[in-house]
Amino acid sequence: MSPYQPRIPLISVTPRGLYCPRGDFYIDPWEGVDTALITHAHSDHAREGSQLYHISEQSLGIIQRRLGAEGQYITHSYSQSFTLGDVLISFHPAGHILGSAQIRMECEGEVWVVSGDYKRDYDPTCAAFEVVPCDVFITESTFGLPIFVWKGIEEETEAIYRWWKKNQEVGKNSMLACYALGKSQRVLHALAAFTDQPVLLHGATQVLVDLYREQGVPLIATQPATDYGKDMTGQLILAPPGAIGSTWSRKFGPYETGFASGWMRIRGNRRRKAYDQGFVISDHADWPALLQTVRECGAKKIYVTHGYTDDLSRFLCELGHDAEPLETLFAREEDG
Numbered sequence: 659m660s661p662y663q664p665r666i667p668l669i670s671v672t673p674r675g676l677y678c679p680r681g682d683f684y685i686d687p688w689e690g691v692d693t694a695l696i697t698h699a700h701s702d703h704a705r706e707g708s709q710l711y712h713i714s715e716q717s718l719g720i721i722q723r724r725l726g727a728e729g730q731y732i733t734h735s736y737s738q739s740f741t742l743g744d745v746l747i748s749f750h751p752a753g754h755i756l757g758s759a760q761i762r763m764e765c766e767g768e769v770w771v772v773s774g775d776y777k778r779d780y781d782p783t784c785a786a787f788e789v790v791p792c793d794v795f796i797t798e799s800t801f802g803l804p805i806f807v808w809k810g811i812e813e814e815t816e817a818i819y820r821w822w823k824k825n826q827e828v829g830k831n832s833m834l835a836c837y838a839l840g841k842s843q844r845v846l847h848a849l850a851a852f853t854d855q856p857v858l859l860h861g862a863t864q865v866l867v868d869l870y871r872e873q874g875v876p877l878i879a880t881q882p883a884t885d886y887g888k889d890m891t892g893q894l895i896l897a898p899p900g901a902i903g904s905t906w907s908r909k910f911g912p913y914e915t916g917f918a919s920g921w922m923r924i925r926g927n928r929r930r931k932a933y934d935q936g937f938v939i940s941d942h943a944d945w946p947a948l949l950q951t952v953r954e955c956g957a958k959k960i961y962v963t964h965g966y967t968d969d970l971s972r973f974l975c976e977l978g979h980d981a982e983p984l985e986t987l988f989a990r991e992e993d994g
């Protein structure tokens with residue numbers, strides 16, 4: 659297949675991140691810039707120091723919490739377009755976490771879409787991914803290998819519930835490592851189908867759970883873990899991965915540990931990180947969903963960034979797509 663040459667070089671890679679010269683803005687820049695468009699609130703995408711942020715309406719509370727309330731934010735509802743320079747821009751749901759967006763840019767009839775992080779799996783805690791037809795698609799590839807295929811969230815949540823009950827019977831707590839933004843809320847929503855027993859939360863998770871609740875996302879009842887101490891048994895506790903094994907976690911009675919992450923698809927990861935249990939739950943597209951999305955958006959050119967860029971782009975080329983890796987400074991995923 660002959661390579662597609664975009665008519666307009668709408669996005670270029672710079673040391674500060676993806677830059678759009680025709681609109682004079684950056685997308686998820688890793689340094690302070692004049693104008694930043696932010697796909698979502700995870701710390702590897704939303705960084706402090708910029709003069710002005712364009713963000714989705716739903717992510718305002720979370721981004722203010724993370725970057726400070728003093729910043730200058732312009733919010734946009736999904737699908738509503740606005741113009742910067744010569745570029746018509748709109749945000750579209752990415753299905754990744756609350757407020758996550760793909761960014762559509764149109765200039766002289768050519769359409770580019772930057773996916774940000776996205777997934778296609780069922781997730782009632784945020785707006786569902788929308789297929790945005792485009793000429794050029796810049797996709798993430800965090801889990802861009804054929805081994806990464808997700809089961810349904812219900813199945814994995816039921817496994818969490820059973821693990822919790824089993825530990826409860828022997829007088830142990832269940833300490834589940836869960837990214838504080840997105841993953842925790844998804845698990846707390848799904849657990850409501852199995853029990854109404856409250857789940858205990860680490861403080862960092864609690865803050866974000868409150869922000870989801872403020873936006874009307876229904877979650878199972880929760881309590882601050884700090885209300886409990888050594889004599890506590892049989893509880894499920896959600897905490898960010900870094901908190902488990904720390905002084906914080908030693909305040910509680912005996913516990914088993916688990917980790918809810920796409921990386922748990924590879925058995926060795928659980929052993930290496932010394933978790934007792936792994937649950938394969940991810941807020942990123944799995945391999946079939948990456949391929950499906952590339953197909954459905956109909957792009958003539960695919961740039962692959964953020965993860966297994968070489969593997970995914972090579973496979974896409976074998977399928978007949980015009981794909982290539984887009985080398986950017988790659989920050990570690992906050993939210994595998």
Ligand SMILES: [Zn+2]
Pocket residue numbers: 698700754775993
């Ligand atoms: Zn993310």
Ligand SMILES: [Zn+2]
Pocket residue numbers: 700702703775991992
């Ligand atoms: Zn990311």
